[in-house]
Amino acid sequence: MITRLTDIVNYLETLENTYKELEKVMKILRSLPSKWDTKVTTIQEAKDLTKLPLEELIGSLMTYEINLAKKQQDGEDKRRRA
Template identity: 85%
Template sequence: MKETETIVEMITRFTDIVNGLEALGKTYKESEKVMKILRSLPSKWHTKVTTIQEAKDLTKLPMEELIGSLMTYEINLTKKLQEGEDEKKRA
């Protein structure tokens, strides 16, 4: 994942790559896709990655659930950063 990229943009790019590979005959299990996405996240996401790894059975975690969890985390992270910036402006 690129530092400036959103989860939706990253998932779209990932899906395009996987679909291209599948067209060439390379297929991935759902669990392999989940692990590849988790490994591709930048360091500011490591807390969330660790939480998911400890709380979920990654061999059975659907992509939709992972994406939903990551999108929720991204929204909360963005909100916290925005609140911090707003607080600095008031000070």
């Protein structure tokens, strides 16, 4: 997922149109799949998106992705043991 986010950010920067930080943040949040809806809602409610740096958003999303992968791996490990 982070590669996709990085690709989106890089693509936005290559366009001739310049985007404000808020526009980049919103584009990334809108581009996430539905399984990320809970995280998107949490970010929108907890953060002032007008002041949220793109790097902070990506860091938060990376952390969430790592936690999702860990939970998935833990679930698979438990199923194998059963």
